[in-house]
Amino acid sequence: MSDPIPYARPLPGTQPPLDSPAYGSTRTRAPLLPPIRAPHTLTEATSPRFSPAHYPAHADMSVVDGHAAMGERIIVAGRVLDEAGRPVAGSMVEVWQANSAGRYHHVRDQHDAPLDPHFEGRARVFTDAEGRYAFTTIRPGAYPWRNHANAWRPVHIHFGLFGASFAQRMITQMYFPGDPLLPLDPIFNCTADGAARQRLVAAFDLDVTKPEWALGYRFDITLRGPAATPFEEEEHA
Amino acid sequence: MATPHQTAGPYWHLIDFPDWADVLREDGPNAGAAGERITITGTITDGDGALVTDAMVEIWHADPDGRYDAAFQGFGRCATDAEGRFRFTTLKPGPVPGRGNTLQAPHVQIAIFARGLLSHVTTRLYFSGEALNESDPLLNLVPAARRSTLIAAPVGPGTWQLDLRLRGGAETVFLDI
Numbered sequence: 165m166s167d168p169i170p171y172a173r174p175l176p177g178t179q180p181p182l183d184s185p186a187y188g189s190t191r192t193r194a195p196l197l198p199p200i201r202a203p204h205t206l207t208e209a210t211s212p213r214f215s216p217a218h219y220p221a222h223a224d225m226s227v228v229d230g231h232a233a234m235g236e237r238i239i240v241a242g243r244v245l246d247e248a249g250r251p252v253a254g255s256m257v258e259v260w261q262a263n264s265a266g267r268y269h270h271v272r273d274q275h276d277a278p279l280d281p282h283f284e285g286r287a288r289v290f291t292d293a294e295g296r297y298a299f300t301t302i303r304p305g306a307y308p309w310r311n312h313a314n315a316w317r318p319v320h321i322h323f324g325l326f327g328a329s330f331a332q333r334m335i336t337q338m339y340f341p342g343d344p345l346l347p348l349d350p351i352f353n354c355t356a357d358g359a360a361r362q363r364l365v366a367a368f369d370l371d372v373t374k375p376e377w378a379l380g381y382r383f384d385i386t387l388r389g390p391a392a393t394p395f396e397e398e399e400h401a
Numbered sequence: 402m403a404t405p406h407q408t409a410g411p412y413w414h415l416i417d418f419p420d421w422a423d424v425l426r427e428d429g430p431n432a433g434a435a436g437e438r439i440t441i442t443g444t445i446t447d448g449d450g451a452l453v454t455d456a457m458v459e460i461w462h463a464d465p466d467g468r469y470d471a472a473f474q475g476f477g478r479c480a481t482d483a484e485g486r487f488r489f490t491t492l493k494p495g496p497v498p499g500r501g502n503t504l505q506a507p508h509v510q511i512a513i514f515a516r517g518l519l520s521h522v523t524t525r526l527y528f529s530g531e532a533l534n535e536s537d538p539l540l541n542l543v544p545a546a547r548r549s550t551l552i553a554a555p556v557g558p559g560t561w562q563l564d565l566r567l568r569g570g571a572e573t574v575f576l577d578i
Binding site: 167173174175178179180181182184187189190191192193194195196197198199200201202203204205206207208210211212213215218247258260262268269270272273284285286288322324330331333334335336337351352354355357359360361363364385386387388389 | 402403404405406407408409410411412413414415416428429430447448449451453455459461462463469471474475476497498499500501505508510512514515516517518519520521522523525538539542543567568569572573574575576577578
């Protein structure tokens with residue numbers, strides 16, 4: 165059997181380091197020792213293929229039991245590509261978020277903000293052949309956290325991606341353009357490279373916006389692509 | 402350039418589906434799959450030795466013949482509980498081809514997502530007593546003194562335990578994949 169093509173490693177500064185003390189929880193949870201660089205085998209180069217038959221799609225978070233959630237309805241759409249520009253097709257995308265008041269439908273979230281009985285805040289969609297996905301939701305609210313004095317998370321939506329291999333597995337967060345909390349947020353700013361950080365910020369898009377219905381935001385996601393040459397990675401294998 | 406990872410945070414349970422911890426569940430993609438049924442369990446602790454009770458653990462592994470194909474999806478997800486414990490039910494994987502005509506010992510890829518982890522960390526679980534462990538290409542990249550952090554111990558019939566330490570102490574060997 166031929167060896168799988170290795171995936172590229174990130175350029176310096178384009179991913180957040182685990183050891184990022186400005187984000188307080190890393191101080192007890194980030195490993196101290198460097199990871200062992202593992203050659204990419206079938207285990208890393210394959211991924212579960214989620215069938216909607218067993219993992220039903222749910223693309224509208226803005227309505228529960230026929231009742232509209234409180235808040236500003238929005239549409240989020242984009243494409244999932246790899247670094248070589250190839251669409252990641254037929255891939256499951258998981259989404260979760262706080263409600264419009266900035267509170268999660270979660271037992272451990274005790275923020276003094278109202279829960280909305282008509283908002284759960286989770287969705288599951290699948291990319292099409294061109295890597296496109298879309299869902300409808302309400303714009304989440306900002307919420308306080310205890311990382312430092314008067315700390316507030318910028319408005320964000322969590323995304324989980326599987327791609328075509330376990331090496332591409334990624335959880336990330338989508339932020340909103342112009343959010344004044346972004347320059348203050350340790351989680352957003354742990355990624356040193358400014359251009360990489362901007363990839364986390366969605367763009368308002370009139371083409372995604374539906375007249376008389378909802379504003380639209382575009383959030384394209386890039387997963388790791390193949391290494392430039394197999395030899396680049398073999399040297400480390 | 403790829404999109405940066407961001408932490409799953411403390412509220413990822415909105416995408417927790419507890420039955421996913423049973424890879425063989427009756428209404429799942431592997432219902433009726435044949436092989437040696439096993440339980441994989443363990444706890445996760447942090448740099449202070451405290452239990453990590455809000456982690457999301459995912460597994461990915463080959464089928465009993467060592468294949469990754471559409472017929473068997475060796476994928477599971479489990480939340481750590483109030484004792485920091487995860488528990489999966491699945492089939493024991495077979496040896497998997499490695500790079501360059503090598504053979505890898507049976508193993509399970511483990512990914513941990515949690516508050517305080519800006520990107521997930523990856524490790525592997527191997528099975529104590531497997532003859533192929535001695536020649537496994539990845540285990541041989543790990544300093545001998547740390548290999549035990551990757552090798553699960555049998556603790557009951559069909560039950561394998563591997564405790565994971567995120568930081569400090571007998572820190573688990575994590576992999577840059």
